[in-house]
Amino acid sequence: MTRGANQPENIEQVLVSFAPRVYGLLVRLIGRPDVAEDLMQETMLRAFRSLETYRPEGKFRAWIFRIAVNLARDWVRRRPHEPATVLDDPLETAPAPSLGVEMPPDADAQHRDRRRRVEVALARLSPADREVLLLRFYGDLAFKDIAKVTREPLGTVLARAHRALKKLGEIIPEEEL
Amino acid sequence: MNRCPEPAEWVLYAAGEPSGTRLAVLRAHLGNCAACREELAAVSRGLAALGTLEREPAMSAGAETALRRRLAAAVARKTARPWIVALFSRHRWTAAAALVLWVALAAAFFAPARGTPHPWITDAQVVEEITAITAAVEMLEVGNVAVAQENGVNHKSPPADKTDDETEWLLQELSDERGVEG
Numbered sequence: 001m002t003r004g005a006n007q008p009e010n011i012e013q014v015l016v017s018f019a020p021r022v023y024g025l026l027v028r029l030i031g032r033p034d035v036a037e038d039l040m041q042e043t044m045l046r047a048f049r050s051l052e053t054y055r056p057e058g059k060f061r062a063w064i065f066r067i068a069v070n071l072a073r074d075w076v077r078r079r080p081h082e083p084a085t086v087l088d089d090p091l092e093t094a095p096a097p098s099l100g101v102e103m104p105p106d107a108d109a110q111h112r113d114r115r116r117r118v119e120v121a122l123a124r125l126s127p128a129d130r131e132v133l134l135l136r137f138y139g140d141l142a143f144k145d146i147a148k149v150t151r152e153p154l155g156t157v158l159a160r161a162h163r164a165l166k167k168l169g170e171i172i173p174e175e176e177l
Numbered sequence: 178m179n180r181c182p183e184p185a186e187w188v189l190y191a192a193g194e195p196s197g198t199r200l201a202v203l204r205a206h207l208g209n210c211a212a213c214r215e216e217l218a219a220v221s222r223g224l225a226a227l228g229t230l231e232r233e234p235a236m237s238a239g240a241e242t243a244l245r246r247r248l249a250a251a252v253a254r255k256t257a258r259p260w261i262v263a264l265f266s267r268h269r270w271t272a273a274a275a276l277v278l279w280v281a282l283a284a285a286f287f288a289p290a291r292g293t294p295h296p297w298i299t300d301a302q303v304v305e306e307i308t309a310i311t312a313a314v315e316m317l318e319v320g321n322v323a324v325a326q327e328n329g330v331n332h333k334s335p336p337a338d339k340t341d342d343e344t345e346w347l348l349q350e351l352s353d354e355r356g357v358e359g
Binding site for chain 1: 183184185186187188189191192194219220221222223224225226227228229230231232233234235236237240241243244245247248249251252255
């Protein structure tokens with residue numbers, strides 16, 4: 001972040017710009033849109049209140065996503081059964097699970113179907129594996145930064161990503177991509 | 178490269194993260210290894226599948242408004258904070274460390290010397306106390322002599338050399354006076 005961005009009003013804008021991606025991460029981590037919105041707001045407020053603790057040598061984005069991941073983990077720890085019943089086997093429930101994310105109305109049926117299959121496969125991953133992929137996708141973080149966010153060795157993070165990506169890749173035929 | 182790299186390394190390759198040197202080595206290996214090409218293809222399919230997700234999913238209508246409102250309130254609180262509070266908040270750990278250091282130094286400076294039998298009183302205070310007691314005793318002695326002379330009692334002079342027996346001598350004087358009065 002630049003010095004100008006350090007002003008409270010500018011930081012407010014930066015945080016708001018991160019909101020949709022942080023929400024995307026949270027809603028797929030915990031599977032509850034209402035809770036994800038609350039946690040997204042809490043993430044931004046915590047980031048704003050603890051700006052003094054942010055070290056400029058780290059990536060600001062990684063720092064924000066680390067706060068979000070910690071909040072999501074705390075929430076799951078406090079209510080361990082709720083997201084598990086929603087996410088672990090979503091195919092058993094009708095209608096098909098969307099993990100709380102609305103589809104754009106103009107999306108074609110094939111694209112919508114593919115996305116739904118990816119969502120289901122994602123929901124079936126272990127929480128730790130899913131966390132790595134979501135940090136990569138929504139946070140746009142390098143794997144070494146993901147390792148810092150999750151406080152795991154880089155090798156572990158890469159192993160998780162490898163396992164999870166192969167599972168995701170299996171659900172979509174090569175010709176569809 | 179004869180040996181295949183760790184499968185997880187293809188994740189870095191697919192994500193475009195290896196350094197230049199490593200990238201060249203991995204590329205060269207891919208040209209000769211069908212198994213690794215398949216491994217890379219599987220990982221790349223996974224990344225492509227992940228890419229079908231919506232990167233910025235829509236939140237509920239009021240979510241962003243609520244976030245802006247809460248952030249604005251936080252900004253207002255922060256800008257209204259007195260500068261000294263803001264400064265202390267920013268450097269609170271430094272301030273706490275300085276306070277601890279100050280207390281430790283003060284304790285070391287004002288602490289009594291090791292082995293002092295009565296740490297609650299200093300040597301100077303002992304001298305002062307002894308001087309005050311001595312003066313009081315002398316005043317008492319002068320008063321007793323004056324009273325005895327007024328009563329016409331032959332007052333004995335105290336021993337020429339004031340020793341530890343002085344208190345005993347004073348007690349004897351008082352006893353004599355009581356005998357005269359009686």
